[in-house]
Amino acid sequence: MSDEPSWSEFYDRVADRPPHETVVGALDRFEREGRRTGFAVDLGCGDGRDAAELARRGWRVLAIDAEEEAIERLRARPGLEAVETLVARFEEATWPRADLVNAGFSLAFCAPEHFGEVWRRIVESLRPAGRFSGQLFGDRDGWAGDAEMTFVTRSEAESLFAGFELERFDEVDEDGHLVTGAPKHWHVFHVVAKRA
Numbered sequence: 001m002s003d004e005p006s007w008s009e010f011y012d013r014v015a016d017r018p019p020h021e022t023v024v025g026a027l028d029r030f031e032r033e034g035r036r037t038g039f040a041v042d043l044g045c046g047d048g049r050d051a052a053e054l055a056r057r058g059w060r061v062l063a064i065d066a067e068e069e070a071i072e073r074l075r076a077r078p079g080l081e082a083v084e085t086l087v088a089r090f091e092e093a094t095w096p097r098a099d100l101v102n103a104g105f106s107l108a109f110c111a112p113e114h115f116g117e118v119w120r121r122i123v124e125s126l127r128p129a130g131r132f133s134g135q136l137f138g139d140r141d142g143w144a145g146d147a148e149m150t151f152v153t154r155s156e157a158e159s160l161f162a163g164f165e166l167e168r169f170d171e172v173d174e175d176g177h178l179v180t181g182a183p184k185h186w187h188v189f190h191v192v193a194k195r196a
């Protein structure tokens, strides 16, 4: 991943971007069910683009990221004073039961040797009728082969959601760009899923 920007540069580039469609989709679905607020865990929250939307909609949020700089930037955003934060790696972090676990473009950065356990804890932490929203990276992604990251085939991605109702499962497999403008092939699953 030599062409990958540093996290610091990444946070600079995405600072003004809106929340991901996946978290918005999950929140809209909760609202349609009459559940206007709840407790969300934002895993790999970065500088807080999704946490900001959760807080704006009145959700209680625990935002977790391995990078101290991410949490500092999140805390500097207006309106996020009530957001709880934790600097921790996925595999070290613990979190309470939640209505929503969100992971916007972050879980792929979990090393394969930890991914299964982290995924198990995500699923177990979801309350009945809770949701997962976020992205998984596919096996044809331009970074596939990076031993520190986790990539899944379509059928592996689908089997992660056994016991869920898949409300959105969109596969993107196309050439595109990094936030820096450098070319990259993206193979990504965009997911919103509701736990039975």
Ligand SMILES: C[S@@+](CC[C@H](N)C(=O)[O-])C[C@H]1O[C@@H](n2cnc3c(N)ncnc32)[C@H](O)[C@@H]1O
Binding pocket: 007, 010, 014, 043, 044, 045, 046, 047, 048, 049, 050, 064, 065, 066, 067, 070, 088, 089, 090, 091, 103, 104, 105, 106, 109, 110, 111
């Ligand atoms: C591509 S960024 C996405 C950030 C944010 N969710 C967004 O969409 O803007 C991935 C984030 O995951 C975090 N991250 C990477 N590996 C991690 C790990 N093992 N544990 C926790 N966070 C990690 C990085 O620090 C980074 O902030």
